[in-house]
Amino acid sequence: MFGAETLDHVGIPVRDLERSEKFYQETLGLAFFTRRKNADGSPRHTYVLAGENIIGLNLPGIQVPASPSGAPRYGIAVDSEDSFEETVKRIRQSGVPCEAVEQHGPDSPFVRSFCFDDPDDNHLEICLRRDGPKGIHLSHVVFETADLGCSNHFYSQALGLEPLAEERSEQFFRFRNRQILGLKKVAALSDRTKKHGRAVHVAFNVTQEDFDRMVALITELKGRSLGDHRSEDGLRPPGERSLYFFDPDTNYLQITAHGEENWDMLSDEEKWRRIVENRKKLGKGISSFDAGKKIGG
Ligand SMILES: [Fe+2]
Secondary structure (H helix, E strand, C coil): CCCCCEEEEEEEECCCHHHHHHHHHHHCCCEEEEEEECCCCCEEEEEEEECCEEEEEECCCCCCCCCCCCCCEEEEECCCHHHHHHHHHHHHHHCCCECCCEECCCCCCEEEEEEEECCCCCEEEEEEECCCCCCCEEEEEEEEECCHHHHHHHHHHHCCCEEEEEECCEEEEECCCCCEEEEEECCCCCHHHHCCCCCCCEEEECCHHHHHHHHHHHHHCCCEECCCHHHHCCCCCCCCEEEEEECCCCCEEEEEECCCCCCCCCCHHHHHHHHHHHHHHCCCCCCHHHHCCCCCC
8 A cells, every 4th residue: 555654753943952952851751862963073953752753953943933823843642641741741830832731532543632832932742642653652743734735635645645534723644653744724834834944854754665656746746856865975775765855835854765774873973974975076065054164153
């Protein structure tokens, strides 16, 4: 059956890495994974884990107000009623903007959910899922769309996601493993959708069998291919194929079909050595963002 298998990782724009590390670990209760550096050794982003899913806290972030629509929004599922209550309490105590806890009906994929913002005005949500993968995990992402018909078609046909019921004026779709992608119809896209921030993207895993057909459908159904810069930089192991692309509303996405090996966690030194070497061959250098010169300046 054709269709994206899982929601794998997300990058979120943040402006103060220490503040975000503290919030995501101490308040949300996520596990620290690793800190990554720019070519000059300055901080680039921190990865925290929601179970097996990486959440990237990406500098330099963006200076725009919270989106009025409630999207883009990133949802994290916790694994028990107790954990949900304790996390809600810690989030409320932290002083970030919060909504009320919501109880969902028996047909919803959610039992309870709680929306709030992180210290950089990113919309987040924690939830207890009625179904879905076990344990703490990235439960869902919700994007804005200015043309629901077009993006409906894009996510159901090009990405092969299964449409679910609409909830809170958001159209939900299901990945093969029951993680969820939602679409919120808006009259105009917010600056949070339009200004991404460096490396702020949402990544899905797909099978090798589906990859080529999906790439063709993405451009056919009004997405825009951005190629695979990691492959050009010599950072893909043999057999791994990936594409970065925009959906019809310029939400920045990635699909990856993994091979046998995984090189995602090459050391920073080795990663930058390969990037500089490969770009030299192409007659290119690295951007000032990658070098680190613009960070913190
Ligand atoms: Fe990625």
